[in-house]
Amino acid sequence: MASVFSLPSSSFLCPLKITKFRTKIQTLHSSQKPFLINSLQLTELDPKIPQPVQIFWKWLCDEGIVSVKTPVMPGVVPEGLGLVAKRDIAKGETVLGVPRRFWINTDTVAGTEIGNVCAGLEPWISLALFLLREKRRDDSKWKYYMDVLPECTDSTIYWSEEELSEIQGTQLLSTTLSVKDYVKNEFQKVEEVIRRNKQLFPFPITLDDFFWAFGMLRSRAFSRVGNQNLMLVPFADLANHSAKVTTEDHFHEVGGPAGLFSWDLLFSFQSPLKLKAGDQFLVQYGLKKSNADMALGYGFIEPSSARDAFTLTLEISQSDDFYGDKLDIAESNGLGETAYFDIKLGQSLPPALIPYLRLVALSGIDAFLLESISRNAVWDHLKLPVSRTNEELICKIVRDACKSAVSGYHTTIEEDEKLMEEGNLSSRLHIAVGIRAGEKKVLQQIDDIFRERELKLDELEYYQERRLKDLGLVGEPK
Numbered sequence: 037m038a039s040v041f042s043l044p045s046s047s048f049l050c051p052l053k054i055t056k057f058r059t060k061i062q063t064l065h066s067s068q069k070p071f072l073i074n075s076l077q078l079t080e081l082d083p084k085i086p087q088p089v090q091i092f093w094k095w096l097c098d099e100g101i102v103s104v105k106t107p108v109m110p111g112v113v114p115e116g117l118g119l120v121a122k123r124d125i126a127k128g129e130t131v132l133g134v135p136r137r138f139w140i141n142t143d144t145v146a147g148t149e150i151g152n153v154c155a156g157l158e159p160w161i162s163l164a165l166f167l168l169r170e171k172r173r174d175d176s177k178w179k180y181y182m183d184v185l186p187e188c189t190d191s192t193i194y195w196s197e198e199e200l201s202e203i204q205g206t207q208l209l210s211t212t213l214s215v216k217d218y219v220k221n222e223f224q225k226v227e228e229v230i231r232r233n234k235q236l237f238p239f240p241i242t243l244d245d246f247f248w249a250f251g252m253l254r255s256r257a258f259s260r261v262g263n264q265n266l267m268l269v270p271f272a273d274l275a276n277h278s279a280k281v282t283t284e285d286h287f288h289e290v291g292g293p294a295g296l297f298s299w300d301l302l303f304s305f306q307s308p309l310k311l312k313a314g315d316q317f318l319v320q321y322g323l324k325k326s327n328a329d330m331a332l333g334y335g336f337i338e339p340s341s342a343r344d345a346f347t348l349t350l351e352i353s354q355s356d357d358f359y360g361d362k363l364d365i366a367e368s369n370g371l372g373e374t375a376y377f378d379i380k381l382g383q384s385l386p387p388a389l390i391p392y393l394r395l396v397a398l399s400g401i402d403a404f405l406l407e408s409i410s411r412n413a414v415w416d417h418l419k420l421p422v423s424r425t426n427e428e429l430i431c432k433i434v435r436d437a438c439k440s441a442v443s444g445y446h447t448t449i450e451e452d453e454k455l456m457e458e459g460n461l462s463s464r465l466h467i468a469v470g471i472r473a474g475e476k477k478v479l480q481q482i483d484d485i486f487r488e489r490e491l492k493l494d495e496l497e498y499y500q501e502r503r504l505k506d507l508g509l510v511g512e513p514k
């Protein structure tokens with residue numbers, strides 16, 4: 037199995053042969069003046085660091101984005117490039133502040149020659165076109181930043197067909213294929229814009245290029261900063277993720293000095309951990325993200341099983357005799373005709389799952405429940421077992437769905453675990469094996485819950501029994 041992952045990199049969908057420093061030292065463009073690599077900051081960089089990164093660092097220094105006081109600098113780390121502490125850093129200490137004029141967001145694009153053309157486009161598409169254009173321009177303000185962007189990541193959007201076959205049957209595969217289709221469709225639409233504006237895009241832009249830009253934005257763009265939804269922040273985006281970081285609020289927009297004589301908004305990063313000189317500055321990419329989200333967005337997964345997840349999709353059938361009533365009840369409770377329930381390994385089921393399942397399965401004489409005066413009253417009834425038939429049916433629906441999902445994988449959990457134990461997996465195979473094992477474990481957990489429920493069907497108390505008790509007609513009145 038591992039052999040399909042040791043293909044030469046040219047077999048991967050790694051577009052844009054633009055940035056080469058990860059494989060060979062890049063030479064400067066003839067039109068660029070070489071920098072003198074002798075400033076105070078530059079001598080601090082590890083000489084093993086590729087030249088484009090040294091030049092990027094010099095640019096950061098010259099532009100006043102970093103100063104001698106900046107306590108982090110770029111470094112080569114197991115995750116690629118990263119930020120390394122130059123000295124001990126206290127927890128909560130500000131490690132960098134990137135002035136607004138270097139941020140890349142829709143305002144940045146609006147202020148350029150392509151601003152008008154991009155005005156009606158989705159923010160990410162306008163940023164993607166901007167990136168692709170700046171990447172080709174020798175006189176780009178962001179040239180040295182563009183030169184340190186990677187050619188691709190291990191995100192599943194860049195995997196070859198053979199690599200994708202390793203996640204056969206997984207939800208990650210279907211999500212990846214949908215995302216790829218979406219990007220392809222958007223590219224077809226944007227090709228027309230590019231064609232009509234040849235003077236602004238006087239170079240070919242391929243689908244692979246577009247995927248490159250999409251992948252860069254997915255893996256490096258910040259969101260939720262102030263009122264900016266999507267934005268690239270050179271230097272700050274060298275921060276890698278660590279599971280050791282268990283908080284998420286590390287970046288803020290603050291006013292501050294943005295050069296010798298100016299004051300501006302700064303994108304500022306605070307260290308979530310106490311660091312020693314030489315340690316890597318690490319952040320948290322999202323506590324709620326599943327391993328599939330991490331694999332798709334960033335091209336890595338965490339060993340923690342807490343990120344293993346499976347999404348159960350349930351639906352009220354339009355051919356259901358009680359479709360209208362059921363939909364109304366679902367909608368009154370924040371759900372819809374289709375409902376998605378993210379189930380995480382080791383965690384209890386989402387509270388709305390079982391009531392929704394009971395609603396979907398409600399039929400025959402149980403359907404009288406739908407006639408309750410208030411929709412909320414119906415939902416309250418659905419929080420407890422309705423009838424043996426209904427409860428048996430929900431167990432069957434879920435167990436059948438689990439069985440069908442499990443039959444789609446081409447390996448067992450044991451086989452995946454053995455591969456993991458043997459080690460030596462390529463980074464992409466490591467992701468594939470981790471994802472397919474994780475999904476199956478969650479499916480097993482769900483199946484176990486409903487198998488146990490099936491065994492207790494005779495012990496459960498159902499609606500009619502509760503009603504009779506309430507009326508004092510059986511057992512102890514409440």
Ligand SMILES: C[S@@+](CC[C@H](N)C(=O)[O-])C[C@H]1O[C@@H](n2cnc3c(N)ncnc32)[C@H](O)[C@@H]1O
Nearest residue numbers: 115116117189255256273274275276277334336
């Ligand atoms: C925001 S960038 C960080 C800088 C990046 N390492 C670089 O070389 O430019 C995010 C990317 O870094 C890598 N990365 C970050 N954290 C990682 C981790 N914990 N394990 C593996 N790769 C990681 C992934 O390739 C991810 O897509």
